[in-house]
Amino acid sequence: MAGMVLADFGAEVVRIDRPDSNGSVTPDVLARGKRSIAVDPKTPSGYKVVLKLVEQADVLIDPFRPGVMERLKLGPEVFLGNSFSNPKGANEKLIYARLAGFSRTGGCSFMKRPHKDMAGHDLNYLAVSGVLSMFPGEGKPEFPLNLLADFGGGGLVCVLGILLGLIDRSRSGLGQVVNTDMVTGLRYLATWPLLLSHLRLPVFGDTRATGLLDGGCPFYNIYTCADGQWVSVGCLEPQFFRLFVEHFLKALPQDLAIDGWRLTADNQHDRDSWPRMKKLLEKGFQLRPRDYWTEVFHG
Known part of the structure; x- marks a missing residue:
């Protein structure tokens, strides 16, 4: 993702692949705008090619x-130098961006055990960050594909670090190591919900999936239509909720109710009515297909 974003904005990006046994390279579905070269850096000739490129x-x-890069003899000290074994680096203007899953320091204030050498995936990073526990879901949190940690907290935060490193280089003339990891990047992206949850504000409920934005709110939710497709409803502001209720009720039978309870615009912030409101919205949306609802609200 990081390389693709840089390529999209004009950078010349070269992906270095190691050929497999039949001579093909690893497929990259995020290869837009990139060139690639198949080189095995573990061979003397391949190592020289990679070294020259960097x-x-x-x-x-x-x-x-x-x-991994240190074992390949391609660690930061090779290019940036250090004050001991290699005082002069091969490319001291290089921005050496490192993107890992867990923190390279082995842990941080929200990690009770060191993770730096562990393998992981987006779901693991979500869990360790503490953000996963805030997601809605029936009986357990549900996760949104691999978007947040891999691409948000990982790739995009890495791009930000690279750009800041290049800005700093324009002043200092020197490159640097930019360390990013998906857990820390995700925590940074989740600053707002984590703080609101800690302060116990009504945006997030006292328990998971009971607040305005965590799946507990009936007017900020997803509903299934008669054809099995879905609609998203997001009308937090009173004026938009009132408009939604007006169009929704006009499109349905006048006697639609849940145990005698009927929806009005005045019910919005009555949390005791939210369970019945959600059931009524579920029942109503299931009476018509999605395209019908598209015409109701956008026609």
């Missing part, structure tokens, strides 16, 4: 777990 580059993106 010596001429502005940015290197390291997507591996800690220690």
Whole structure:
């Protein structure tokens, strides 16, 4: 993702692949705008090619777990130098961007155990960050594909770090290591909901899926239509809720009710009525197909 975003905005991006046994390279569905070269850096000739490429580059993106690039003799000290074994680096203007799943320091204030050498996936990073527990779902949190940690907290935060590193280089003339990880990046993206949850504001309920934005609110939710398709309803502001109720009720039988309870615009912030409101909305949306509802609200 990070390389694709940079390529989309004009960067020349080269992906380095290692050929497999039949000579093909790893498929990259995020290859838009990238060139690629198949090289095995574990061979002497392949290592020289990779070294030459990075010596001429502005940015290197390291997507591996800690220690992989060092074992390949392509760690930051090779290019940026250090004060001990290699005082002069091969490319001291290089922005060496490292993107891992867990923090490279082994842990942080919200991690009770070190994770830096562990493999993981988006779902694991969501869980360790604490954000997963805030998601809605019946009986357990449900997760939104692999968008938040992999691409949001990972790839996009990495791009931000690269750009800031390039800005700093324009002043100092020197490159640097940019460390990003998906757990920390996700926590950063989730600053707003995490703080609101900690302060116990009504945006998030005292328990999961009982607040305005965590699946508990009937007028900020998803409903199934008669054809099995879905509609999203998001009318938090009173004037928009009133307009929604007006159009919704006009499109349905006048006697639609739940145990004698009927929906009005005045019910919006009566939380005791939310369970009945949700049932009524579910019942109503299931009476018509999605295209019908599209015409009701957009026609």
